[in-house]
Amino acid sequence: MNSKHNHDYNDHQLDHSDHKHDHLDHQQWQADHRNWRIEHSKLLATLHSIEAEIHQHEAQIFAHEHEIMTHEVEIARHEKLIGAHERSGERGGHNGAQVNHDTQHKAHNAFASNHEQLKQRHQSICHKLKGLNLS
Known part of the structure; x- marks a missing residue:
């Protein structure tokens, strides 16, 4: 019986050792899960930030x-005035038309600058998304 008792004792010791290792595995897995959740939260925050940036860009x-x-409407109106001015052959109103033209041209340059800023912002957003490497 003594040998049976030793055998049982050894089995129990092995069982205890297995349980201890299992418990350590479980603790590590739970720690992994906590770390993954922290990473997920950070990734979601990044995605939400980029999503908000995209929505703002869409509004712009x-x-x-x-x-x-x-x-375009202002240019069409200006073109119509130029056409009427040319048909009438009158010199009057030329200065006003020129001021209107200069105003429209300045507006066009401002729109071009705005468009360039939008283009750069678009490229920045795309770069951020491509950097996420979602594959």
Whole structure:
């Protein structure tokens, strides 16, 4: 019986050792899960930040498109005035038309600058997203 008792004791010791290792595994897995959740939170915060930036960029694009359409209307109006001026052959109103032209040209240059800023912002957003390496 003594040998049976030793055998049982050894089995129990092995069981205890297995349980201890299992417990250590479980602790490590739980620590991994906590770390993964922290990483997930950081990634989600990054994604939400980029998403907000995209929505803001979309609003800026929409506003820029509206400015372009308004500018197109002003150019068409200016073209119509030029046409009427040319048909009438009168010299009067030329200075006013020139001021209008200069105003429209300055507006166009401002829109071009705005467009360049939008383009750079777009490239920045795309670069951030490509940097996430979502594959």
